[in-house]
Amino acid sequence: xxxxxxxxxxxxxxxxxxxxxxMIIPKQFLKTIKRSGLGVxxxxxxxxxxxxxxxxxxVLNKPQYREAEIxxxxxxxxxxxxxxxxPWALKDFGIRTxxxxxxxxxxxxxxxxxxxxxxxxxxxxxxxxxxxxxxxSNARMxxxxxxxxxxxxxxxVFPFEVDSFKKHCLLNGLDDIGLTLEKASSIDAFETGIAxxxxxx
Amino acid sequence: MSPKTLYDKIWDAHVVQQDEDGTCLLYIxxxxxxxxxxxxxxxxxxxAGRKVHAPDRTIAVPDHNVPTTAGRENPDQMPEDSRxxxxxxxxxxxxxxxxxxxxxxxxxxxxxxxxxxxxxxxxGMTVVCGDSHTxxxxxxxxxxxxxxxxxxxxxxATQTLIQKKSKNMKVEITGKxxxxxxxxxxxxxxxxxxxxxxxxxxxxxxxxxxxxxxSMEGRMxxxxxxxxxxxxxGLIAPDETTFEYVRGRPHAPKGAQWEAALDWWKxxxxxxxxxxxxxxxxxxxxxAPLVTxxxxxxxxxxxxxxxxxxxxxxxxxxxAARRSLEYMGLTPGQKLSDIEVDxxxxxSCTNGRIEDLRAAAAILKGKKVKDGMRAMVVxxxxxxxxxxxxxxxADIFREAGFEWRMAGCSMCLAMNPxxxxxxxxxxSTSNRNFEGRQGYKGRTHLVSPxxxxxxxxxxxxxxxxxxx
Numbered sequence: 060x061x062x063x064x065x066x067x068x069x070x071x072x073x074x075x076x077x078x079x080x081x082m083i084i085p086k087q088f089l090k091t092i093k094r095s096g097l098g099v100x101x102x103x104x105x106x107x108x109x110x111x112x113x114x115x116x117x118v119l120n121k122p123q124y125r126e127a128e129i130x131x132x133x134x135x136x137x138x139x140x141x142x143x144x145x146p147w148a149l150k151d152f153g154i155r156t157x158x159x160x161x162x163x164x165x166x167x168x169x170x171x172x173x174x175x176x177x178x179x180x181x182x183x184x185x186x187x188x189x190x191x192x193x194x195x196s197n198a199r200m201x202x203x204x205x206x207x208x209x210x211x212x213x214x215x216v217f218p219f220e221v222d223s224f225k226k227h228c229l230l231n232g233l234d235d236i237g238l239t240l241e242k243a244s245s246i247d248a249f250e251t252g253i254a255x256x257x258x259x260x
Numbered sequence: 261m262s263p264k265t266l267y268d269k270i271w272d273a274h275v276v277q278q279d280e281d282g283t284c285l286l287y288i289x290x291x292x293x294x295x296x297x298x299x300x301x302x303x304x305x306x307x308a309g310r311k312v313h314a315p316d317r318t319i320a321v322p323d324h325n326v327p328t329t330a331g332r333e334n335p336d337q338m339p340e341d342s343r344x345x346x347x348x349x350x351x352x353x354x355x356x357x358x359x360x361x362x363x364x365x366x367x368x369x370x371x372x373x374x375x376x377x378x379x380x381x382x383x384g385m386t387v388v389c390g391d392s393h394t395x396x397x398x399x400x401x402x403x404x405x406x407x408x409x410x411x412x413x414x415x416x417a418t419q420t421l422i423q424k425k426s427k428n429m430k431v432e433i434t435g436k437x438x439x440x441x442x443x444x445x446x447x448x449x450x451x452x453x454x455x456x457x458x459x460x461x462x463x464x465x466x467x468x469x470x471x472x473x474x475s476m477e478g479r480m481x482x483x484x485x486x487x488x489x490x491x492x493x494g495l496i497a498p499d500e501t502t503f504e505y506v507r508g509r510p511h512a513p514k515g516a517q518w519e520a521a522l523d524w525w526k527x528x529x530x531x532x533x534x535x536x537x538x539x540x541x542x543x544x545x546x547x548a549p550l551v552t553x554x555x556x557x558x559x560x561x562x563x564x565x566x567x568x569x570x571x572x573x574x575x576x577x578x579x580a581a582r583r584s585l586e587y588m589g590l591t592p593g594q595k596l597s598d599i600e601v602d603x604x605x606x607x608s609c610t611n612g613r614i615e616d617l618r619a620a621a622a623i624l625k626g627k628k629v630k631d632g633m634r635a636m637v638v639x640x641x642x643x644x645x646x647x648x649x650x651x652x653x654a655d656i657f658r659e660a661g662f663e664w665r666m667a668g669c670s671m672c673l674a675m676n677p678x679x680x681x682x683x684x685x686x687x688s689t690s691n692r693n694f695e696g697r698q699g700y701k702g703r704t705h706l707v708s709p710x711x712x713x714x715x716x717x718x719x720x721x722x723x724x725x726x727x728x
Contacts, residue, residue, distance in 0.1 A: 075583070076576035077456055077556050081694045086675045090325065090341035092299035092348050094409075104696050109682075133576045135457040138490065139694060140673075141392040142297065143408035161457050164492050165392060165406050172410035222424065224283045235410070236308070239418045242277055242285060246313075246420060249276045249287055259513030259521045260289050260385065 061174035062232035066155050066202045068128030071118045072192035078132060079139035080166060084148040097144055098151030119152070123195035129156045129202065131185065131192045136177075137166025146173045156202045158209065160185050171225045172235065176204055184209075184217045204230055263531035265428045266497050267463045270403045270528070274386050276420055286423045289385040290402075291415050292371045293320040293358070295349040296675070297390030301413035302352040311356070313419040318358040319380055322346045323370045324675045326363055328638050328665035333364040342676065356416075369641025369667040372396040372609040376480065377641055379509025383498035383525040388415055393609045393691065395486040399479035400506070401498035401528050403463070406487065426492045427537035429462035430530075433470035435544040440725040442619065443478035444611060444689070444708035446470065447485040448550045449542060452560040459491030462538060465530060466496050470544035476505040477615040484610045485691050488557040497529040551596055551721050552693045552706040554584035559693070563711070563723045567594040587695055588703050589683070596721055599705070603686040604635040604716040605698070606662075606709055608672035611689035612640025614647050616709040621653040623713035623727055629661035630719035636663040636678070638670040662716070674699045687715035 088100045106117045113120045119127065130149070136159040137145060146169045149157070157170070158178045170177045180188070191198055191211040198212035204226060209217045228235065239246075253260060264272070276285040291314075298320070305312070312318055325342035326332060335343045346363065353360035361368045367378065372393055375381045381397045387404035388394060390412040397404035411421060431450055450466075451458075464486050466479075474482065479496045486494025496502075503522060506512045513521045548562035559581070561568070569592035570581035585592070590599065606612075606620050617639065629635045637657050639645035645667055648654050654664050671678040672690035680686055680702025689712050693704040705721060714722040 074576070074579070076580045079556075079692075079694045081673075081692070081697050085696055085700075086673050089296050089675065090345050092303070092345060094300050104700065109700065133580075135460070135490065138456055139392065139692060141390055141406035141408055143300075143390075143410060146408075161460055163457075163490060164460060165408060165487075169408035169410065172408060222283075223281050224279070224422070235422055236304075236310075236414050236417050239285065239414065239420060239422065243418075245277045245285070246287070246418060250314075250419075253287070257384075257521070257524065259382070259517040 060172065060232045060234060063155065063174050063176050063204055063229045065204065066128060067199050069124060069126055069196050070129035070131050070188065070192040070200045071124040071127035072189050073118055073130055073132040074189055076133035077135045077138055080137055080142050080145040081139055083137065083145040084142065089142055089144050094147050095151060097148035098153070101148040101152045126153065126196070128153055129158065129200055130154050131158045131188050134160045136162050138163040141165045143169045146170050146175050150175055158185060158188055171229055174229065174232070176202065176229060178202070178209060178219045180209070180217055180219055187211060187215065188217070263534045265530040265534040265536070266401060266465055266495055266528055267403065267428055268534070270384055270386065271425055273384065282424055284423050284425065285420045286386060288388050288415050288419055288421060289317060290375070290380055290387040291318045292375050292387065292389035292394065293318060293412070294324055294371045294389070294391060295322045295345045296324045297409050298352065298412055299345060299348045300409050301416055302356065304413040305416055310417045312358060312416050315357040317419065318416065319375065320349055320353045320358050321361040321368055321371050321374050322349050322363055324669045324673065326668040327676050328668050328670050328678060330666065332666060366642035366646060369644065370609045370612060370669055372484070373612060373640035373644065376400065377643060379506060379512035382506060382512065382521070383502060384528050388421065392487045393484050395494050396480050396484040396609055398483035398486065398494040399476060399496050400502055401495060403493055403495065405493040426463045427461055428535065429459060429464045429491065429538040429540070430536045431464050431466050432468040432539070432541045433466065433544050434468045434541060435470060436473065437470050437544045437547060440549050440710065440728055441547050442708040442710060443474055443481035445547050445550045447482045448557065448560045448706065449547045450540065451485065451489045451557050452550070453542060454489055454540060456488060456556055456558045457490045459486065459489040462491050464489070464491045464494045466494060471496060472499065475615060476501060477613045480613065481610055485557065488691060498525050549708065549711050549724055551711065553588065553590060553596060554581060555587055555693055555695050556580070556584070557691070557693060557706065559584060561596060563596055563721060565596050567592050567596065597723060598720065600720045601685045601687045601705065601715050602633060603680065603684055604633065604712050605671045605686055605688040605690065606636070606712050607638030607640065607670055608690040609640065610691040611709050612638060612644065614644050616689065617644070617648045617653050620709040620713040621656040623710050623724065624660040624717070625656050627660055627717045629716045633716060633719055635661060635716045636665055636671070638665040639667050641667045671698050673697060687712045687721060
């Protein structure tokens, strides 16, 4: 997995609550058997018309946000389906951080498996960063995972919380499966135990 | 010993190892797999030269892409990308030696219907699947939740997940339900009360008289939509209803093992003085038949209500409601029972079981679908379909003018050819009314099976209580 340490980048404002994973990447793109190539279809129904022409009003189609690496958005981002295609599409487009007041559980976990840092901040902080993002490409935010801070283009600093294990894995680009397989003997012992205690399982 | 919730008990029984910061390695008893969220995970295993750790605990079935029309065993019925995805599951199931129900097997169906039907899902288990509606299996008192593809690969390779424990939330539905009110209305009413993020960070246990009174199928409907309330999982403590449902199923324990299992299952309940981080109580008699008006499952009101004014909300919900009404083509103040629908869809892992079909058929018997409407029933599994045919339900549906389809996810997420067209309005027994969910610019109103049947007869959203 790609490491995430520190990012200085353009933030795109998407001030909508309850953006679900169907909006992030519609089902017709889930038929792929690969992880790559989904960026072009990110936010497809908001980003393009039925003929595939870009909707000029959608934030990521505006010239100043085409290179955005940060998304500032509304409550409960990523709700709905468990499709990991949602973070795959964000990552493929170039988004490395999403900032919101809350995230849906499965989406939040999926981000960490793909080198994306989802940041939960209070409403007041998100409001400030949303306004900052509205300024366009001249306003660059700094996201520092080690320090656990987001810094607005005006230099205002917002600390955030993140689970220590998830942080460790993201900072070092660690592969979960490799880590767990180091504990194979514990898993084997557990299986021996349940074969006795719950043999019907 | 300190008092525990049901969630605490199941969690504790599955912790392989716990780190100082509370991060746990959790053992997974059952891993359900479908064709959409698994190909990249199997590919990851191949590239790393890994095997499936516990193929006997891994069960696969294609459901999302499969056509629901006759003759679908012929792969040429599927578009190329769907065919490749289903073929990949066929191949992966063979290569890795996991249990598999292919399209031409009568036991094939929606993964969350097949698991319980075959007795794979049992009380006290941990169950995961690369699908958010895995919450369904919580109805058995199993800790069940959706995971992403990276975690699918993790479970395939290690039979564990790296997890931190969620908080405990109790949702109590007291008293009795009124006539015409169903499990679907219970689960929608909870989401309406708590919002789609109300359960974020929690595992919900549903309890109370109205929950106890539900059949296993009703309980599955309730738990299925726990995810729509944001919860990691929904649970219902197992009881005689559960044990009776499980007994004799193909993969349920038998003989002495059954007795041993039963002894443990009977300890799976929340202790009286267990700690709850959040409690929600709803009176069963206050729940009416519900419909959704917007594009989030929290946008729900009694059928007797009116389309709300976006200005009546606060914060980001004002703009969200305005956007929803524009998308849905509705105006504030419009009576919900005046909304005309073009299509009715009965099916999905929420409401595609035999009791759902019985409830719809009871309304449809001797009646006709309104002229010009499209109506379809998609049973949740081949076995549900066969049983409905045996009970004469299929004839009732056909005679009323419904299409009688083969099993699959179908129009719930519209990955197969069953889709709404632009502007088409549907009364649907599925679980999500998101923008574009059932087809590009399609408009979804979530309802119970009986309400869907009523809408098919009248051509508009209808209070089913007027027809019973």
